[in-house]
Amino acid sequence: MEADPAGVLTGAHYFDGDFACGEGAMAAGCRFVAGYPITPSTEVVERISRRFPLIGGTFIQMEDELASMAAVAGASWTGTKSMTVTSGPGFSLMMENIGLATMMELPCVVVNVQRGGPSTGLPTMVGQADIMQARWGSHGDYETIALSPQSPQEAFDLVIDAFNLAEIYRTPVMFMMDECVGHMSEKVVIPKPEEIEIVPRKLTTKSPEEFLPYVPDENLVPEFARAGDGYKFHTTGLTHDERGYPVMSAECQELNVRRLVDKIRRNAEKIVRFEEEATDGADVVLITYGITARVARMAIDIARKKGVKVGVIRLIVVWPFPEKHIRELAKKIKAFVVPEINYGQIALEVERCSAGNAATRLVSHMGGGVHNPQDIVDAILEAAK
Amino acid sequence: MSRTEVRITGFGGQGVVLAAYIIGRACSVFGGKHATMTQSFGPEARGAACSATQIISDTEVLYPYIVRPDILIVMSSDGYDTYRDELKDDGILIYEKDLVHPILKKRQPSFGIPSTRIAESLGRTIVQNIVMIGFFGAVTQIVSREALRKGVEASVPPGTEELNLKAFEAGLAYFDDEYGKKKTKKPAKAAAAGKSD
Numbered sequence: 071m072e073a074d075p076a077g078v079l080t081g082a083h084y085f086d087g088d089f090a091c092g093e094g095a096m097a098a099g100c101r102f103v104a105g106y107p108i109t110p111s112t113e114v115v116e117r118i119s120r121r122f123p124l125i126g127g128t129f130i131q132m133e134d135e136l137a138s139m140a141a142v143a144g145a146s147w148t149g150t151k152s153m154t155v156t157s158g159p160g161f162s163l164m165m166e167n168i169g170l171a172t173m174m175e176l177p178c179v180v181v182n183v184q185r186g187g188p189s190t191g192l193p194t195m196v197g198q199a200d201i202m203q204a205r206w207g208s209h210g211d212y213e214t215i216a217l218s219p220q221s222p223q224e225a226f227d228l229v230i231d232a233f234n235l236a237e238i239y240r241t242p243v244m245f246m247m248d249e250c251v252g253h254m255s256e257k258v259v260i261p262k263p264e265e266i267e268i269v270p271r272k273l274t275t276k277s278p279e280e281f282l283p284y285v286p287d288e289n290l291v292p293e294f295a296r297a298g299d300g301y302k303f304h305t306t307g308l309t310h311d312e313r314g315y316p317v318m319s320a321e322c323q324e325l326n327v328r329r330l331v332d333k334i335r336r337n338a339e340k341i342v343r344f345e346e347e348a349t350d351g352a353d354v355v356l357i358t359y360g361i362t363a364r365v366a367r368m369a370i371d372i373a374r375k376k377g378v379k380v381g382v383i384r385l386i387v388v389w390p391f392p393e394k395h396i397r398e399l400a401k402k403i404k405a406f407v408v409p410e411i412n413y414g415q416i417a418l419e420v421e422r423c424s425a426g427n428a429a430t431r432l433v434s435h436m437g438g439g440v441h442n443p444q445d446i447v448d449a450i451l452e453a454a455k
Numbered sequence: 456m457s458r459t460e461v462r463i464t465g466f467g468g469q470g471v472v473l474a475a476y477i478i479g480r481a482c483s484v485f486g487g488k489h490a491t492m493t494q495s496f497g498p499e500a501r502g503a504a505c506s507a508t509q510i511i512s513d514t515e516v517l518y519p520y521i522v523r524p525d526i527l528i529v530m531s532s533d534g535y536d537t538y539r540d541e542l543k544d545d546g547i548l549i550y551e552k553d554l555v556h557p558i559l560k561k562r563q564p565s566f567g568i569p570s571t572r573i574a575e576s577l578g579r580t581i582v583q584n585i586v587m588i589g590f591f592g593a594v595t596q597i598v599s600r601e602a603l604r605k606g607v608e609a610s611v612p613p614g615t616e617e618l619n620l621k622a623f624e625a626g627l628a629y630f631d632d633e634y635g636k637k638k639t640k641k642p643a644k645a646a647a648a649g650k651s652d
Contacts, residue, residue: 082484084476256479364515
């Protein structure tokens with residue numbers, strides 16, 4: 071399906087990543103945003119709150135992040151593409167209702183423009199330390215989808231993909247920006263509406279009499295019935311059967327939660343997305359994402375001039391993780407180098423998937439800035455020995 | 456790989472961030488280059504020494520922050536005190552000459568303009584930053600005057616284009632009058648560009 075022209079500001083712009091994310095959401099068809107503005111994500115909702123009245127969207131500044139995420143879940147039940155926008159402290163507060171949206175299987179997008187943490191940390195400065203929280207920050211077993219843009223242009227492009235993935239898998243999708251990408255301005259080209267592919271809500275074709283809200287299709291995803299369309303059913307955060315009613319039993323938990331996880335896990339190969347360069351014959355492969363991917367490319371150029379065979383995998387979709395690919399690659403190379411603005415999160419996943427076949431070298435940065443490329447060069451040279 | 460780092464500084468309210476934004480937009484959207492901007496966030500953006508940085512390059516900008524600017528544009532004396540030492544040894548200094556009294560260094564080509572006075576003569580002090588953009592364009596020739604002109608026109612509030620374009624032309628003209636014809640100082644032509652990488 072093509073994008074609704076109302077939300078698409080076709081042309082070449084000069085935007086920061088936050089504005090680009092807001093424009094991307096509107097191009098994706100997002101028409102409901104509830105949030106509690108927080109640095110460094112504020113510009114996303116600034117943009118949206120200014121433009122929504124012109125395109126028929128609704129923005130609500132909520133009393134807090136718990137309510138924001140609850141409103142987004144409720145709006146999603148009406149079939150409206152919905153989003154909330156926050157940073158670390160707000161992301162923590164949203165976790166409860168992210169779990170609720172996951173359990174109710176509500177498509178929505180949660181934007182986290184990451185800053186330094188823990189707690190209020192560094193409000194105006196960069197971090198990438200919420201990547202693991204994006205995966206399992208809410209309690210209970212679930213799998214998530216998370217994307218990480220490296221530029222304002224990608225903030226626009228990928229948030230559209232985030233909305234589409236949310237629709238396909240009926241799940242909240244985490245859009246993991248970082249302060250650096252959010253606050254940097256660059257050229258952003260917005261295509262024509264007909265060039266933007268939009269996945270609409272997969273509405274049920276069944277009659278209200280025969281419809282059951284949680285009967286999965288072949289992809290393990292149930293069909294959707296919008297609130298207000300005459301379908302009367304129950305929905306809950308409690309473990310539920312195909313009718314949506316709570317059933318407190320191990321058997322129902324097995325069916326309900328295993329499917330919730332499997333709908334992502336079994337489709338992981340379809341969801342994973344990364345850019346790969348020069349990994350064939352490489353001794354060292356970098357695993358990068360977000361702003362760190364750009365800085366790492368400087369290091370790669372320097373290391374190559376020193377004769378090191380170095381390749382790179384840039385994660386575009388961070389979760390699910392390209393597990394199979396990393397497993398295979400680990401058998402062919404000496405080491406992975408993982409630069410990230412945290413004390414080792416994706417590095418843990420790389421190390422797990424390497425299964426002892428290749429070394430994993432973390433280049434950590436505690437946040438508030440990006441890596442000095444030389445630190446990454448040093449790690450590459452060490453790893454190549 | 457050419458990479459030119461620019462820092463613009465002044466006091467909050469002078470339009471420091473807008474100036475950087477217009478330069479970036481002109482270079483990238485209208486000038487065929489890559490331009491990555493970052494800016495100061497916090498109370499300094501509301502009155503104290505405010506700053507924005509711009510990296511202009513023929514290829515994609517990988518490292519988004521400046522290390523040592525090739526060009527320092529200074530619109531307040533506070534900004535000069537804060538940032539003067541980071542300018543490259545052979546970097547270009549562009550300054551508001553009524554407000555900033557720099558200690559000029561031999562190897563740093565320097566260009567002063569009374570941009571506030573010029574803006575006042577046009578009727579609105581607020582366009583001081585646009586005068587400065589014109590002057591910057593003439594000094595550095597980092598991007599065509601036409602691209603910069605389009606950048607200004609597209610970025611100022613609707614209805615104020617004419618005044619802002621006048622301010623832009625006044626900045627260009629000041630350079631041509633004071634530095635261009637006399638040939639006491641040639642355009643720096645982004646003299647420091649391309650040396651940083």
